[in-house]
Amino acid sequence: MFESAIMDKTLRQMAAGSLEIETGTQEVDFNAIVLDDIVPNNFHATSVAAVQNIYHITQEIAQNFQAEITLQQIKDWHKVLMRGLINNAGEFSTKQRVLPNVNTQLTHPKDIAEELKLWVKKYNNIQHLSDIAKSHYHFEIIHPFSDGNGRIGRLIVLAQCLQIGIKPPTINNNNKALYYILLEYAQINPAPLAYFFSSMC
Template sequence: MYSDLYYDDLMVRMAHHSTAIEGNSLSQGETKSILIDRIVPRVVEMRELYEVENYGDFMPVMLADVANKTPIDIELIKKYHELLCKKTIEHVPGKFKVVPNNVVGADFTPTPPYRVVTDLEEWRRNLATQMEYAQDNDTIVEVICRQHLTFERIHPFPDVNGRVGRALMVYMCLLYGITPIVITKELRKEYMMYLNTANIAGMVMFCKRLQEAEKERIASFAE
């Protein structure tokens, strides 16, 4: 659908922005050096290095899933979590939480462990049903935003829920044929506001602005 150069660029920016939102200190240029040039440009914390390197393993898997039109289900979510948090967390990659967790500063309580599978299955069914009737970009974006906010409130894993949720947003965009939504670190405060308040309308307008910027990025690689 897009050029290989664009997909490389998408991988670098997904890795940089999604990890930076969670506190990773590597710059976008340093992330590119690690993922594309295979050079570690300076002394870095190993956890930060692995957080970025994991996107090098994740990207070809995600693109293969797009090509195969792999539906989003619990196994795919667990697979993406396993890929994105290898060697970076104390918990077992790909395993749901077994003790309650909280989101710092949030005004909601995430789903308790015993309800994670049930709530995710309901989330999956709702996604499939809504996408079945979504016919245009605006409707698809609204579905993606609603499902992202719901996913983050379920918070199914002990850690790395944000990175998995944002990766699923990009996957949904590619799977359903719309311009990818890449949430940038510079807009972290606005993004977190929509998450914490469950402001779907605000999140939709936010993501549509990101799509417009992404279209320009895509066009630059097509020239």
């Protein structure tokens, strides 16, 4: 689908950017850890684990992107992504979650499993970027885990993009403000988010 060297760089940039907008970890430090096995100064063990986890699961998803995205698959990805970072990695949240500065009601903890089953069924045959934009917004308002929802949501976008044969978008600190605005607006119209994804490929 894509040349190996180009794909490797794309995956690193996507993983680094996704982590950067959540934790502030810069791409140069990300690459030092995953490419050179060098831990930057003042990096705690959890920060290193966050880098290694997202890098490994990004590679795994890229290698097996044709596999169907199931509820269990999402939980397994989250378990790898958040391993050593939270004590309930791979398990749905049992508490109400709140998104700061967003007026959106998230799925009640008791309804997460059922809502995510419906999500899997609804988006199991992605065809276009508009479908990916819709599914991304829907997943984020389900917000099934206690932490790491943004990262796992963007990993799902990665898998979905590869499934329809397009380069996944790179989202980082340079475009995160627009990304968050368009993600919230996707409740009304997902087209701008889909266009954003295409322009970041």
